[in-house]
Amino acid sequence: MKRIYFIYNLKSGKGTIRSKLGDVIDLCTKAGYEVTARSTQSRMDACTVAEYACLQNYDMIACSGGDGTLNEVVHGVMNSGMSVPIGYIPSGSTNDFSRGLGIPRGIVNAAGWMLQGGRYVCDVGQFNDKYFMYVAAFGALVSVTYETPQQTKNVLGHAAYILNGITRLNTIRSYHMRVEYDGKCIEDDFIFGMVTNSASVAGMISLENFLLDDGVYEVTLVKTPRNPLDLHKIVNSLLNIKEDLDTRQIKCFRASRIRFTSAEPVPWTVDGECGGDVTQAEVINLKRAVTFAVGQQSNPEGT
């Protein structure tokens, strides 16, 4: 019999998975799987368990939680060196990545969808020695995703990020950085930068024109504004990125390998979790490195 390992985080979002567990297990059973279920017991538990499930030759790993839980499961699968498909049932407070993958809303809908047989082979990001699925970022706005207290996120969701972000606008820091990619180099003062593979970041910033399996990232760098009007324009542009921007204040480009260097340590966030303070960040797109269980449509092989 096929075996599925279901990892769920009761601490993510509003804990909605708690009341849907029976339905998810029933769907997996009806789809022909023997189910092993485990609630995450601490930070990084999902990583350890996902690696274990891969090494035990489970046929699929299902996980329910937010972007942080998914990130840990991806770490586990990558660490195992195996390509066991991941089924993702979003139940966090923002679930940025799920929008890009097209996962239907609602826990039961998402669970049914991941069991339909399609496979999507997706790029994974490497940020120094960490992996990420949809964003590595530094500076203003994005730091709110991991500095917003979990309890506030659970109760207020997106609104928590926005409130927290606005209260920080007057304390924005600037970082002098050298950014190297594809034989090019930009050196300037930046308040914000992000490397993304996602339809949205922090539930606020919406991006279009991206592919999750093309081996390249969208990079957005925001130069330090010279006055409050500049800052206002930047925030407006960032909250509604409809196409590639390359204005005086915002630099956008695509690349598969980017190196950020600074004299002082810069705090980064990786998939909404703390990524550490570093003077050098090497960001690499690992093309089509992890497989997701998705609906009925698979992405074409080798594109």
Ligand SMILES: Nc1ncnc2c1ncn2[C@@H]1O[C@H](COP(=O)(O)OP(=O)(O)OP(=O)(O)O)[C@@H](O)[C@H]1O
């Ligand atoms: N039993 C536990 N006790 C405390 N923390 C846990 C436990 N299990 C998992 N965690 C941690 O909870 C954190 C938040 O999880 P997750 O990101 O999935 O939810 P979220 O923050 O609500 O969603 P999102 O990232 O989409 O906003 C993760 O860093 C994870 O390691």
